[in-house]
Amino acid sequence: MSKVYGKETICIQSCWKPANGEPRVLPIYQSTTFKYESNEQMGRLFDLEESGYFYTRLQNPTNDFVAAKICELEGGVAAMLTSSGQAANYYAVFNICEAGDHVVLSSTVYGGTYNLLTVTMKKMGIECTVVDPDDTLENLKKAMKPNTKCVFGETIANPAMVVLDIEKFATLAHEHGVPLIIDNTFATPINCNPFQWGADIVTHSTTKYMDGHATCVGGVIVDSGNFDWTAYPEKFPGLCTPDDSYHGIIYTEKFGKGAFITKATTQLMRDLGSIQAPQNAFLLNIGLETLALRMERHCSNAQKVAEFLEAHEDVAWVNYPGLKSNKYYELGQKYLPKGSCGVISFGLKSGREGAGKMMNHLSLAAIVTHVADARTCVLHPASHTHRQMTDEQLKEAGVAPDLIRLSVGIENVDDIIYDLKQAMEKANA
Ligand SMILES: *Cc1c(COP(=O)(O)O)cnc(C)c1O
Numbered sequence: 001m002s003k004v005y006g007k008e009t010i011c012i013q014s015c016w017k018p019a020n021g022e023p024r025v026l027p028i029y030q031s032t033t034f035k036y037e038s039n040e041q042m043g044r045l046f047d048l049e050e051s052g053y054f055y056t057r058l059q060n061p062t063n064d065f066v067a068a069k070i071c072e073l074e075g076g077v078a079a080m081l082t083s084s085g086q087a088a089n090y091y092a093v094f095n096i097c098e099a100g101d102h103v104v105l106s107s108t109v110y111g112g113t114y115n116l117l118t119v120t121m122k123k124m125g126i127e128c129t130v131v132d133p134d135d136t137l138e139n140l141k142k143a144m145k146p147n148t149k150c151v152f153g154e155t156i157a158n159p160a161m162v163v164l165d166i167e168k169f170a171t172l173a174h175e176h177g178v179p180l181i182i183d184n185t186f187a188t189p190i191n192c193n194p195f196q197w198g199a200d201i202v203t204h205s206t207t208k209y210m211d212g213h214a215t216c217v218g219g220v221i222v223d224s225g226n227f228d229w230t231a232y233p234e235k236f237p238g239l240c241t242p243d244d245s246y247h248g249i250i251y252t253e254k255f256g257k258g259a260f261i262t263k264a265t266t267q268l269m270r271d272l273g274s275i276q277a278p279q280n281a282f283l284l285n286i287g288l289e290t291l292a293l294r295m296e297r298h299c300s301n302a303q304k305v306a307e308f309l310e311a312h313e314d315v316a317w318v319n320y321p322g323l324k325s326n327k328y329y330e331l332g333q334k335y336l337p338k339g340s341c342g343v344i345s346f347g348l349k350s351g352r353e354g355a356g357k358m359m360n361h362l363s364l365a366a367i368v369t370h371v372a373d374a375r376t377c378v379l380h381p382a383s384h385t386h387r388q389m390t391d392e393q394l395k396e397a398g399v400a401p402d403l404i405r406l407s408v409g410i411e412n413v414d415d416i417i418y419d420l421k422q423a424m425e426k427a428n429a
Pocket of ligand 1: 084085086087110112113154158183185186204205206207208217218219
């Protein structure tokens with residue numbers, strides 16, 4: 001038996017394994033097309049009778065090496081990169097849902113995902129019921145309908161910092177014969193592997209910690225291979241009945257545990273084309289090499305910053321799952337024993353006005369829309385992403401008017417704390 005490597009080793013060594021004389025570093029296959037010797041072989045590729053690359057709108061070797069590394073980190077069987085996290089979540093759902101189907105969604109998911117499912121996919125005829133992630137299993141079951149095809153949640157919600165009870169949601173999905181899709185962006189596979197808790201499909205915005213340096217927008221979908229589509233062929237005809245656009249192949253018959261990712265590649269990438277550029281996949285891979293190391297630092301820094309904020313007299317509240325006082329501390333201990341992530345939300349006693357004032361005095365932490373990269377940054381949703389809303393509307397959207405989202409970077413933690421301290425002092429002056 002070969003040794004199973006730790007995640008730190010997988011981050012560095014997995015995926016590209018050069019043969020004698022080949023480049024040590026994963027090359028960028030900067031090519032739209034791939035050459036074949038015979039007409040017949042090219043034909044077999046188009047029939048999915050033979051595997052091989054033919055056009056970078058569907059697949060590219062650089063992307064696949066990087067997807068394989070993320071797949072290994074998550075403990076899945078197959079994975080694909082997408083051009084963004086939004087595309088990953090869209091493909092993950094649309095691969096098994098069509099007009100007339102229904103999705104159950106945790107209410108605290110990232111705003112982009114919420115909009116995708118409740119507004120844009122609704123226009124495509126896919127209905128969505130939004131549920132409270134903290135509700136009891138009994139109550140959550142009321143949201144399930146005969147046409148429900150998946151349940152969707154986030155390991156750690158951005159920016160609400162709600163830790164999802166993944167096992168509860170897996171039970172909800174599986175009792176109904178549908179898969180659980182988990183967006184694992186904030187936790188990363190270093191801190192949580194949702195497959196271990198019953199999730200079936202995992203997605204990420206690789207734009208965040210995986211890239212880690214705020215250089216490239218990207219996404220990934222990973223399949224655990226655990227969900228048995230063939231047990232419910234009537235629910236998942238796209239996977240279990242013939243695809244006429246490929247001479248009637250049946251994905252589950254031909255590709256087994258690779259069915260979900262193969263279908264998403266050969267149908268959705270072919271028709272919608274949200275592929276990640278190989279250049280970006282190359283940069284993503286460099287980010288992944290240090291992911292384990294960076295997550296450790298993000299978490300230890302964020303823990304210290306959260307404790308500093310909680311003890312500060314100007315701070316009204318702090319939301320970080322690593323704090324013992326936090327509502328999600330217990331769930332965090334269960335699902336995220338190594339730490340959650342670097343993102344903290346908090347409010348000042350001086351409220352909405354005070355937040356803006358304090359942020360203007362920060363010198364190390366920059367005001368940016370981004371989260372989850374190496375540099376410390378802040379965002380005040382009420383003044384930025386949600387600025388058109390009144391205090392009432394903000395509350396309905398689950399964003400407190402005074403909420404500051406602080407993404408703690410990997411700088412020296414004393415410098416980050418010093419910056420926050422001096423900004424709060426100056427804001428009071
Ligand atoms: C940012 C984010 C997304 C969207 O990803 P993009 O790469 O920006 O398209 C989806 N889910 C979560 C949890 C995110 O933080």
